[in-house]
Amino acid sequence: DEARLQGRFQERVDAEEKIEPRDWMPEGYRRTLVRQISQHAHSEIVGMLPEGNWVTRAPTLRRKVALLAKVQDEGGHGLYLYSAAETLGVSRDELVGQLLAGKAKYSSIFNYPTPTWADIGAIGWLVDGAAIMNQVPLCRCSYGPYARAMVRICREESFHQRQGYELMLALAQGTPEQKRMAQDALNRWWWPSLMMFGPSDEQSAHSSQNMAWKIKRFSNDELRQRFVDATVPQAEFLGLTIPDPELRFNAGTGHYEFGAIDWTEFNEILKGNGPCNRERIEARRKAWDDGAWVREAAVAHAAKRQQCALK
Ligand code: ACO
Numbered sequence: 064d065e066a067r068l069q070g071r072f073q074e075r076v077d078a079e080e081k082i083e084p085r086d087w088m089p090e091g092y093r094r095t096l097v098r099q100i101s102q103h104a105h106s107e108i109v110g111m112l113p114e115g116n117w118v119t120r121a122p123t124l125r126r127k128v129a130l131l132a133k134v135q136d137e138g139g140h141g142l143y144l145y146s147a148a149e150t151l152g153v154s155r156d157e158l159v160g161q162l163l164a165g166k167a168k169y170s171s172i173f174n175y176p177t178p179t180w181a182d183i184g185a186i187g188w189l190v191d192g193a194a195i196m197n198q199v200p201l202c203r204c205s206y207g208p209y210a211r212a213m214v215r216i217c218r219e220e221s222f223h224q225r226q227g228y229e230l231m232l233a234l235a236q237g238t239p240e241q242k243r244m245a246q247d248a249l250n251r252w253w254w255p256s257l258m259m260f261g262p263s264d265e266q267s268a269h270s271s272q273n274m275a276w277k278i279k280r281f282s283n284d285e286l287r288q289r290f291v292d293a294t295v296p297q298a299e300f301l302g303l304t305i306p307d308p309e310l311r312f313n314a315g316t317g318h319y320e321f322g323a324i325d326w327t328e329f330n331e332i333l334k335g336n337g338p339c340n341r342e343r344i345e346a347r348r349k350a351w352d353d354g355a356w357v358r359e360a361a362v363a364h365a366a367k368r369q370q371c372a373l374k
Contacts (some may be wrong), residue, residue, distance in 0.1 A: 076277050081207035084150040092276055096206055096270060097151050099278065104144035105169035107137045108162075109343050112179045114186060122180060129226045130183060136219045143212040150208045163348050171329055172259050174337030181234055181241075181248035187227015189249075189256040189294065195220045195226045196290045197260060200280035209278075228297065235301040242302075249298065250306045257321075258329045260287040266326075291319045 068087050082088055102117065111134050118134065121127035145155045161167040163258040172190055177183065198217050234245040261267060261283040273279040274351050281289075295312075309322035331337065 073275075076205045076275075079205075079277075081210065083207045087127055089149055090327050091272070092206075093151050094280075095273060095276075096209065096278065097148055097153050099269075100144055100148040100151075100209055101153070101161075102157065102168045102170075103147060104141045105162045105167050106173065107141035107144060109169045109173045109347065111137045111141075111175055111338075112343055112346050113175070114183060116177050117180060117183050120180070121183075126230070129251050132141075133223050133226060136223065140216045143216065144209075147208040147212045159351070163344070163351055164345055165335065168261060168333065171332040171337065172255050172330050174254055174339045174343060175251070179244050179248060181231070181244040182252070184227050184230035184234060184253040185248035186243065187223050187225075187327070188229075188231050188297070189252050190259070190323070191223040192294060193256045193259045193290050195224055196286050196293070200286075203277075203280060205277040231301055231303075235303060245301070246303050249303050253306050254328075255323065257287055257291070257324055258332075260284075260290070261323075262326070262329070288318055291321055295319050345360075 070090055072082075072088060072092075073085075082092075089264060114130060114137075115134050118127065120131055121130050144157060148158060149155055158167070162169070172193075177186070198213055200221060201213045202210055202217060204213065231245050231248075234241040236242075264270060264282045264284045267283050270279060270282050274282070291310075295305060295310065307322045309320070311320055312318075313320050332340065335341075
């Protein structure tokens with residue numbers, strides 16, 4: 064019977080039908096979705112921190128408005144994604160508990176510091192650029208609630224990427240010192256952005272099953288290559304240099320070839336040993352504790368309203 068259900072499920076996936084929360088699904092499908100969606104939600108929430116660092120120090124009112132809006136969007140993305148995960152039978156409290164206990168993964172990229180204003184440009188351009196490359200195909204994910212959440216998220220990410228690129232352009236066309244800042248930020252964010260796509264295809268534990276289930280549409284290496292191909296000409300337009308001496312265009316394949324990624328650095332970050340891992344979790348714990356009174360008040364308010372409704 065299980066085999067028949069599995070077969071029917073795969074037929075639906077192959078026919079591009081969306082799988083909805085009440086539909087039968089293999090336990091592994093549910094588990095991998097909870098894993099991926101919750102990691103994605105945590106990434107959005109932790110991702111507010113490196114940029115939040117600059118909200119009070121944005122150089123102009125216009126830049127501050129854009130940065131505030133972007134950081135708020137990320138908070139919103141985290142909330143949609145926790146809701147999408149909840150449709151799979153896990154609670155948001157449980158997921159947040161795993162994050163605060165240091166047991167949950169979130170994107171490696173958010174464990175790097177943002178020492179200069181140019182980092183805000185580099186994050187928008189490269190980090191959000193990489194996020195879009197990875198997330199646009201997720202709009203066609205087989206699981207309905209995740210796919211639908213991704214549509215709005217991708218529209219907002221696209222605005223984030225443009226604000227970052229425009230910021231980099233202003234710096235790259237500014238004073239020599241501003242251009243140096245932009246180059247320095249590119250030097251620091253380039254390789255970590257390539258790592259965002261995850262381990263190489265041979266090392267990726269979940270890829271083949273998740274592609275068969277149409278959660279993933281492209282492999283980690285395919286998306287990484289697309290990102291490099293799209294981004295190198297953008298760097299050229301800025302007049303900045305990608306920090307990779309092995310980078311070259313292969314006219315035969317139509318793709319850029321690039322140097323080897325330092326997977327030791329990636330693995331260390333995943334183990335919690337990146338430059339900011341501890342600081343990020345500390346900041347989330349403090350935010351959770353400081354927000355306790357809001358949660359308590361909301362629960363008390365809901366209970367009161369329910370009592371009124373019963374009367
Ligand atoms: N940072 C941290 N962990 C990572 C990263 C990364 N950049 N890339 C891969 N991993 C982890 C995986 O989560 C997995 O860990 P687990 O088995 O303990 O859960 C392990 O490394 C092996 O990787 P894969 O087998 O390749 O995992 P998967 O098929 O899930 O692919 C990917 C990873 C591409 C990140 C996928 O989960 C995905 O598309 N997620 C949704 C997008 C997302 O989370 N983006 C977050 C950053 S963008 C932003 O927030 C602005």
